[in-house]
Amino acid sequence: MKSLWNYLRSMKFAIILLFLLLLTNIPTIWIPQHSESSDKVFKFYIEHKTLANIFNKLQLFDIHSSIIFISIYILLIISLIGCLIPRTYTYINLIRNKSYKSISKINKNLYLYKNIEIPNDQIEQYENELKLKKYKLINNYGYKGILIREFGNLCFHYGLILTIILIFISNMYSYKGIFTLSTGSRFINVPLSYDNFQHGKLYNIKNIDNINFTLNKFNASYTKKIQKGTPLYYKAHITYKNKKKIITVNNPLKVNNTKIYLQSHGYGIQLNNNNNNINTLCIPLDNNLLSRCKFKISDNILGIASFYPTYKNYESIFPATNNPLLNTSFYKSRIPITNLNNINPMQLQQIKDNDKLNFMLRPGESINLENIGTIKFTKYFDYVSFKVSHDPTRAYLLLSIIMILIGISLSIFTPCYILHKEQHKSYTKYKIRYSKRTGL
C-alpha cells in the first residue's frame, strides 16, 4: 500500500500522467467534438455510421468530459497533492527552524553540493572564475534564493490545483444561456426567455439575477471597398435601469457575476396577412447575411423565404440592407403544422399562383394569393443573439491565475547559484550548489 502511494506521488508517475493527458488530447484533430460543433458530429454520424457508434461508446466525441480524461485529471491532482504536502511540510519546517543546513533536503536528488575552501588572498581570482561560469555571487542569497524558488514552486502547483477546483465549482454553480432579442423588445432574465439554458447541478434557479433591459437599436458597419462586407463593428444600444448603454463584441454588460455578451446578429421580417402580423427571425446562411425565414400563415399553410439584405442576381452581395428583397414561396401541408423546425417535406405541396412559384417582395409591397389572401411584407428588423454567462468563481479564478504566474516566475527566474559563503580568518568557505546541466 505504501509503495503504491509512493509510486502515485513520484515524479515518474506524474510525467506518465502528463503524457496520457497529452495523448488523450490528440484525437481531437480527427474526431469532431460536441463542445466545438454538434453539427460536425452529426455529419460524422451520417458519413461513418458504425464508426460513429463505436466512437460514441468510447466517449470520443466528448473527450474533454470523458471518463478517461477525468480519471487522468483526478489521478494527476492526487499525484500533485501527494507530492506537494510533504514538500510544504519540509518548507514550513525550514522557515520555522531556520535550519539552513537541512535546505539540501529540497530537491536533494537534483543538485550536487560541494564545499570549497579558498585562501583569502585568492578570493578575487576564484570569484572571477565563478563569474566566468555565470555563477552569480550574492552573499547568503543562495539560501534565500532556494527558499524563494521553492515558494514559487509550491505557489504555482497550488495555483494549478485551485484552478482545477474552481473550474469544478464553477461548473456546479454557474449558468449559461443564449437568447435572441429583436429591436424594440425587452429581455427579462428568467429561464423561459432563453433559447438554450444550461445550469450547474447546484445552481438554484430561484436566485437568478434580476436583469432586464430593452434593445433599442442595433448598429453594424461593414467595409465597402477592400474585403467588402467585413464587419467593422457591431453595437447593441440598450436601456438598462433607465440608463443607455452599448454592448459590443469585446465589451459585455456586467451585472454582479453575470455577463451578457453580444454574440451574433441577423434579420427578422414582419409580414401582414389579412391584418394579422406575422413576425419571424431568419437564420443567416452566409457572410453577406442571405437569410432563410420560415413562417406559419395558418394551421396548414406555411411560407419559406430567402431574405437578401442587398439583392443582386439571386444573391446577397452586402450584409447591410441596401437593396432588401424577400423571395417567398408558400406550401400547403397535409398535416397541421406544429413545429416549424420539424417539417416533413413529404407532406408539403407548393402553392402556385398563375404558374408563379416564387414571389419577390420589397418592403411595403404586397401580393394577393387565392387561398391565402393578401400578404404584405411590412418591414424587416434587426435581431441580436446574446450569450449570458454567470460564474461566481471569477474573482477567485483571478487569484489562482496570479498564484500561477507569480509562482512560475519566482521558481524559474530566481537566481540561486551559490549557496553559501563563509568568511573565516585565513580562508573563505564556499558551498556551491550546482546542477550538471543547467545551473538552474
Next chain:
Amino acid sequence: MSYSNNIIATSIITFLISAFFYIMPNLHTSPIGHNINKILKCSLNGYKQIAFVLTIIGTLSIIIGIAIRLIILERPTLGNMYEFSISFIALLNIDFILFFKKYNIGFLINILSIFFLTISIAYLNNGHNIQLTPALKNYWLSIHVTLAIISVSFFTIGAILSFLFLIYNNKQINKLLSSIPRNNIDILANKINCYIFPIWTLTIITGALWAENAWGTYWNWDPKETWSFITWIIYAIYLHGSIMVNWSSKRLATYSIIGFLTCLFNFFAINTIFSGLHSYAGI
C-alpha cells in the same frame, strides 16, 4: 501596402545570400568553395561576419516593412497568419542578433526565415487580410499575440540548438563537422526552454482571459486551445525532466524539437485545416 510587401520580399534574397556565406567555411575544402574563395579572398571568420551583417540588413528590411504596414493600417499588425508569420521571423532574427550570435545557428535561422517568408508572401498574403473582425479589435490582441510570438521565437531557437546538439552527438555526422565549436549548446537550449515556459503560460492565460471577455468562456477546447495546451504539457514535461529527474541531454533535445513541431502544427495546420473560434484569425 505593396511597398511593405516588396520590402519584406527583398529580405528573402538577403537571407539567401547570408545563408550562402554562412556555409562558405564548410564548403571551403570542396573544389567549388576553393574557386569562390580565390575570388573573394576572405578569411573563414570574414565570411561569418559578412553573413551576420546581411542577416541584420534582412531583419531591418522586415522591420521597415512591418512599420510601413503598421502606419498604413493604423492597427497592430498581429491580426492574421501573414502578419503573425512576418512578425515571428523578425523577432526570431532579432533574438539571434541580440543574444545568440556567437552560436552557429545563423544558417538554420536564415533557412527558416526564407521558408516562412516565402510561404507568407506566396500563400498567406492574398491582399484581403487588411480588415480585422470586431472580436479582434481589442487591446488583448497586442498582448496575447506578442507574448505568443516571443515564446514561439525563443522555443524555435531552443529547438534549433537542440537539433544541432543531436547532430553533433551523432558520431557519423560528427566526423564531417569536426571543425565546428560547440559551446555547451544543450545547456543553453535547456535554459531558453525553461525561461520561456512562464511566458508561454502567460500567453495561454491571456488568451483565456480574452476569450472570457469576447466569448464568455475561458476555455472551450477549440483546436487552437487544445494544441496550445498540448504544447504547454510538452514543455511542462521537459521542465520536470530537466529540473526534477535529470534526463539526458539527448532526450531533452528530442522533447524540445517535438515541442517546436507542435507549435508549427498549431500555426499551419490548425489555422488552415481545422475551424474553430480562432479560425477567423486564419489566412
